[in-house]
Amino acid sequence: MDSVDFDALELAARAQLPPASYAFGAAGADDEISMAENIAAWRGLRLRPRMLRDVTAIDTRVTLLGHQLPTPIMVAPTGRHKLFHPLGERATARGVAAAGAVYVMASHSNILIEDVAEERRDAPQWFQLYYWPERTEVEALIDRIVEAGFSALVLTVDAPVGGWSPRAARDQHEPTPEILNINMPGRPMARTFYHPDFVGKVFYPATWRELEWLVKRSPIPVLVKGVLRGDDALACAEHGARAVIVSNHGGRHLDTTVTTAAALSEVVQAVGNTAEVYVDGGIRRGTDILKALALGARAVLVGRPVIWGLAVNGADGVTSVLDHLHVELVRAMQLSGTARLSDATPDLLAS
Numbered sequence: 001m002d003s004v005d006f007d008a009l010e011l012a013a014r015a016q017l018p019p020a021s022y023a024f025g026a027a028g029a030d031d032e033i034s035m036a037e038n039i040a041a042w043r044g045l046r047l048r049p050r051m052l053r054d055v056t057a058i059d060t061r062v063t064l065l066g067h068q069l070p071t072p073i074m075v076a077p078t079g080r081h082k083l084f085h086p087l088g089e090r091a092t093a094r095g096v097a098a099a100g101a102v103y104v105m106a107s108h109s110n111i112l113i114e115d116v117a118e119e120r121r122d123a124p125q126w127f128q129l130y131y132w133p134e135r136t137e138v139e140a141l142i143d144r145i146v147e148a149g150f151s152a153l154v155l156t157v158d159a160p161v162g163g164w165s166p167r168a169a170r171d172q173h174e175p176t177p178e179i180l181n182i183n184m185p186g187r188p189m190a191r192t193f194y195h196p197d198f199v200g201k202v203f204y205p206a207t208w209r210e211l212e213w214l215v216k217r218s219p220i221p222v223l224v225k226g227v228l229r230g231d232d233a234l235a236c237a238e239h240g241a242r243a244v245i246v247s248n249h250g251g252r253h254l255d256t257t258v259t260t261a262a263a264l265s266e267v268v269q270a271v272g273n274t275a276e277v278y279v280d281g282g283i284r285r286g287t288d289i290l291k292a293l294a295l296g297a298r299a300v301l302v303g304r305p306v307i308w309g310l311a312v313n314g315a316d317g318v319t320s321v322l323d324h325l326h327v328e329l330v331r332a333m334q335l336s337g338t339a340r341l342s343d344a345t346p347d348l349l350a351s
């Protein structure tokens, strides 16, 4: 598979996917401004490379929640992988494990938690949780997740209601018994958020109170995904979150938010050493990753390119995407005199 150019990879995926599956993966909210600006924001930052440094040995190891990993590149939670490949999240998990990266499995997956866990190798798997109103059901799910060996809960907080995507709404994927939200209570058939029936419905009513409860109830670390402000990020840490993920959900719910590249510094400064900070949204190049690290992120997550890799070549396609990004990161580090991730400091960027 040629994953050198992720735009070409997306085109290849589009050519072989049913139009509604492609639309579900590609969609951004409203005018897709945030989705596009996330990508443009990383591209718009300028590097100030350091010269005459020894770059013969590049070290990309990073410690996330106390666990050492070979790469700071993780896979963001994205739902309904059976829309993209018959093996669904099993193939994704296999591909991610082969790359030695962290896989954040989505609540809206089509494969059982226990089956995804079977694909785990050395890297941890984390679970992305949506908090829904029935607390006993949330508790039962947490117990299953922990039992299956997942080592962190990632609470997504930026979509209490669905946003609206004209693109996805035009091309609805029909609910089918093949594609279930299989880990959710009642195993409902998966339907997109972008459906007229769901407009305005608060699906996931988490507030600070629920975060506090979750941190107490969960035997594994709780992270918060979908934070764009320093004050929110600090409050997450104060409520016990071990990490925050600066994210606007890939621009899929609230359009015209601040870009994640622009929000990152404020969050990093606000939380200081009280929590780890990761970022996602529009990461498409090794240079994007280097810039995110220079702005203070400990790691990045990648969404859509992984889906396109999955669609084109299953587990191997996923591994190719991650390996390709890793090779690009190493090259960017070598060309900028950055031998270790800790050398990626804000002065690497032009202000």
Ligand SMILES: Cc1cc2nc3c(=O)[nH]c(=O)nc-3n(C[C@H](O)[C@H](O)[C@H](O)COP(=O)(O)O)c2cc1C
Pocket: 024, 025, 026, 038, 076, 077, 078, 079, 106, 107, 108, 128, 156, 225, 247, 248, 249, 250, 251, 252, 280, 281, 282, 283, 301, 302, 303, 304, 305, 307
């Ligand atoms: C098809 C799709 C489904 C997604 N589903 C979820 C989800 O269920 N939970 C969640 O927290 N984020 C979800 N996201 C957002 C991603 O986790 C991530 O924030 C985003 O994709 C990063 O931006 P990128 O796609 O530009 O890399 C989804 C994204 C896509 C593209």
